[in-house]
Amino acid sequence: MERLCIYPKDVQVITGRSERYGRNVIKKIREQLNKQTHQFITIEEFCDYTGLCVTTVKQTLRN
Numbered sequence: 001m002e003r004l005c006i007y008p009k010d011v012q013v014i015t016g017r018s019e020r021y022g023r024n025v026i027k028k029i030r031e032q033l034n035k036q037t038h039q040f041i042t043i044e045e046f047c048d049y050t051g052l053c054v055t056t057v058k059q060t061l062r063n
Contacts, residue, residue, distance in 0.1 A: 003061065005040035014052070014060055025050075 011022030029041050029049045043061075047054045 002058070004042055006043050006046045006061075010061055011046070014057060 006026070008019050008022030008026055011017070011025050012019045015021065015025075026041050026046075029035075029045060030037070030039070032049065033041075033045060035041070043057055044054055046052075047057055
């Protein structure tokens with residue numbers, strides 16, 4: 001089963017930055033998409049925001 005949503009720790013692994021940076025990125029994505037704090041951010045939404053390839057991100061998170 002494949003995961004649908006992304007968390008700050010995942011952003012940390014993908015970017016090599018801090019977990020705090022990951023929280024800020026997810027917060028910015030949430031603001032841009034007009035989502036509430038309880039709503040999740042999907043991997044696709046993260047990739048649209050950052051310009052990263054969905055398959056590459058999914059592969060990175062799988063390992």
